[in-house]
Amino acid sequence: MIQWLRRHAIDLGPLRSSRSFSVIFWGRLVSIAGIGVLSTAIPLQVYSLTGSSVQVALVATVMGLAGFAGALGGGLLADRLDRRRLILAARSAAIVGFILLAVNAFLAEPHLAAFHIAAAVDGLAGGISATALSAAVPGTIASEELPAASALMAVSLDLGMVFTPALGGLLYSVIGPGWLYIAVVLVSVASVALLWRLPSLHPETQAPEGPEVPAWQAGFSGALRHTVAQAWEDTREGIGYVARDRIIGPILLLGFIQLLCASPYVLIPEFAERQLGLGPEAAGLLYSAPAAGALLASLTSGWTGRVRSVGAVLLVVLCAASLGVLALGLTSSLPLALAAMALTGAGDVLAEIFRYAIIARRTPDRLLGRVSAVWSAQGTVGDTLGGPLLSLLAKVLGPGGAMVAGGAMAFVVSLGVAISGRQLRELQAHPSELESVDAQR
Structure with a gap:
């Protein structure tokens, strides 16, 4: 029995062999816990304010379109910049969106537009962060550990999505949306604090053709100056x-x-x-x-x-x-x-x-x-x-x-x-x- 378990149970090797992967795993797990709560709370509040499933779908569409743009833009940035800095910047931007939701929830008459703005911010930030995180993982582990690492990343998602949507519904009815969003902000800050421990994760790049780029033009500003x-x-x-x-x-x-x-x-x-x-x-x-x-x-x-x-x-x-x-x-x-x-x-x-x-x-x-x-x-x-x-x-x-x-x-x-x-x-x-x-x- 023990031998069967050893052969078929999930391989925890990447968590033991790579500190960087371990940080990514736990940081992502904490982040998904907050996202899982939001996946229930936002539709509930939008429907409560409007009584319309169409409005719920429109907010989800804004987030999906922003996530699409974030994924494409994040792919470009993740191949040129320090992926650690990119992940931290995107996760921090997402927190701004969560704070907007909390402030809006405490208003006497919450504004529907706030949900669309927050969805755009969080979708864009989430797309960038997810792409940079996916690109960063292979560089933190050995090639033979990729299946095990992929399974562990899936576990972090599955654990969050099994329990936290139900928890979001319960918290929404007990403490209300405002305090729930504040809790999500705190959880997200904890996730950023965990990911802060990552080392620099620079992509492998080919030597560029043409004149050498001055050091002061490198980094984020250099990426933003790229022509269309x-x-x-x-x-x-x-x-x-x-x-x-x-x-x-x-x-x-x-x-x-x-x-x-x-x-x-x-x-x-x-x-x-x-x-x-x-x-x-x-x-x-x-x-x-x-x-x-x-x-x-x-x-x-x-x-x-x-x-x-x-x-x-x-x-x-x-x-x-x-x-x-x-x-x-x-x-x-x-x-x-x-x-x-x-x-x-x-x-x-x-x-x-x-x-x-x-x-x-x-x-x-x-x-x-x-x-x-x-x-x-x-x-x-x-x-x-x-x-x-x-x-x-x-x-x-x-x-x-x-x-x-x-x-x-x-x-x-x-x-x-x-x-x-x-x-x-x-x-x-x-x-x-x-x-x-x-x-x-």
């Missing part, structure tokens, strides 16, 4: 690398399709009411089930670091996640629906573990920020378009039928890539990395 043409060239280089690479390109395409077709969250309330015949409590359980499945998969992900045929296993995992959504649409039983959602969450997080490890290994460090930005951007666009797509399908097919159609489409595309994408299907982990993981255990 140069910024576009930098962005195009990152996008071109993704498009040309026969492994990374298909991986990002598969992630986009998964979010576009097989992300059923916008249909959960309607599904619970119309197909299960149940109320908000069932919808809440269905929202929590993917995070619970993802957490279980992350905690038992020790085997991922020993997988040799990483490309084939990634494709199997993506197909399983698509089938989970399809199965959800077919059932009218709450226990089976919860199991299907948990399967979807487990498949999503395992796919994330393999995707991150593959992308980090294949991407030169000088491009990691821009490739991470493309990854974040495709996720944001897929999620933004996927909700309306499934909603339109639900008008014709019903919520369950839309889930079945979306899951089937994602499965067919994943299967098509598995059949036609020989390089991805046959991708192998380097033998020396597998030997190193076994030696550490």
